[in-house]
Amino acid sequence: MKRAAVVMAVVMSGLCLLPACFPHDYIIVQTEKNIKDAREYCRNKYTDLAVVQSKEHLDKLMKLTGLNSFWIGLNRDTDAWTWSLEDETYYGEGDTKFPMWEDGYPIDHTNYKSCVMMAQNGKWKDDLCGNIHNFICYKNSTEGTSETSPSFIRVNTLMTWDAARAYCRNNYIDLASVRNQTENDQIKNMASNSWIGFYRNSWRWSDGSEDVFDNWLPETPSSDLDASCVAIYTGKWANSRCINTRPFVCYNRRTEMKVVKVGLKKAGPSVDMEELGEEILNMVRIPKYQAQTGRLIPERP
Template sequence: MKSSLVLIMVLSGLGFLPSSFSKFYIYVKQYMSWFNAQTYCRTQYTDLASVQNGQELSQLSQLIDSRLHVWIGLCPDPDSWRWSLQNPVYYGVGEIGFRLWAAGEPNEAYYHKACVAMGSSGEWVDLFCDSIYPFVCYDGTTGTFVFVNQAKSWINAQSYCRQNYTDLASVRNQADNDQLVMLASGNPWSTHIGLYRDSWKWSDGSSAPFTNWDPGVTPTAAYVDMCVASYQGKWINIACNAQMYFVCFVDLAMRKHVVRVVMKNNDSSVEMEELKDDILQKFAQALQDQGLTVDLHLGWVTLPNENVFYAAS
């Protein structure tokens, strides 16, 4: 049962039990690279630590030494292309995956964030998001595209479109692409469209809408051999082969565990079954001594003969 797993981890001095009782963090004080830490966490627990909200960030921050660089589970995902306009109603079957890459594109595989522009031929290229080009917006009110002949970065173009129209243009099919080519005709430069890649994800496969980047870090310009560590309460990207402590987690909502406790009885006159409640109380006291103050219920698994303990051969 869950409580047995929690008991062993906290007594080892490596764990933190969240009040929600769904995710359990384990601080592992062994130096490993990010990938070796990932393998360790997946073998011993669930995975490297993921953080989905402020409460989990607080739990993690209380557990680790903020003076050290400590691996967490955020890592690159170079294949995660998506449109700025996220409304699923706008896309028909298969349209969200429409692509018209030029030969050899996309080629910015070494960067976590890349943005897309359309050339005069109508084919697409990926580029740095701070590249300055005109752009095409989509106006959801009229259902039309609008060419904006102002040179802006992709991010600034996105902001402009969202403030004045609906969003940067999504290209759902060849007909949409042909419209954009006509609108941008005469433009000697490339034209920003709404496709981009922001490829951070958690090791357990979950998305990363919640982040806690250090203000001095530019994660969008990080190479794919960079992974993420917590340092002084913020996240930074560091070469994945660096040797650091790390944090694993156990998803208690998905996994149930029973832990066998081996005890030695040196007094044959003592009946262990009569002491089972006292033993649980001592376990509970040990948890309190480790600083665990949440409501925790421990219990024994009863054997078919209605006993808890049995004599080992």
């Protein structure tokens, strides 16, 4: 009868790729850096700037730091364009992805919030939301007639994007959404650098994960055009200029350890089972994780 050997191997689980799925440790760095240098430091030595996805994460972080103000990894999401009208039933498949950008747009303004206007040629341009333009409201389909296409109305009063949206919502439904070429052409005939409902006002974490934990200070994010990065002030988010320097917190992703049983069958008399088992263990052996510091400590020989 052929002998069989069993090797117990400890491996690291990598099934979950979202930061929130991993337990992780925070590392406090007292040296003050701007956000770019802080991010580079964290990525070189650990995983990234701190991600805080829950009240539990926040409580853990605040107990460790003892700091009043420090950088975390939250920053503006320059790709998160969306429509002001949030009614999902209004949009069919692909309707929210209809792009009509003018060449060279969108412009990557340094501010986190940017809004869109339609030019006379029907192309879209992003602009600072605090600038003033006339705007196009969505008035809904014409009731009591056979017309089923949505109707739009131009308002000639000059307003900021936020004021225009408030006006449209108070008097009609919302700022105009553009779902297809037909609607774009319809609005083009009345637009002259007019606000429509497309805008960007979103945040994400430095490692690419979405911001799902709302923890902003009252009246933040502020309207400072350069305040595109986020620091913690007394346990709450506040946006700040990225060139400012302050202490920061990194995080290190901790993966779970699992035990895998591997059965080996002896194929011939020349095979040394103990030597083969040791060779396999060497192939899968991974440095131990020291949770107290968040550092990887190499396996001792």
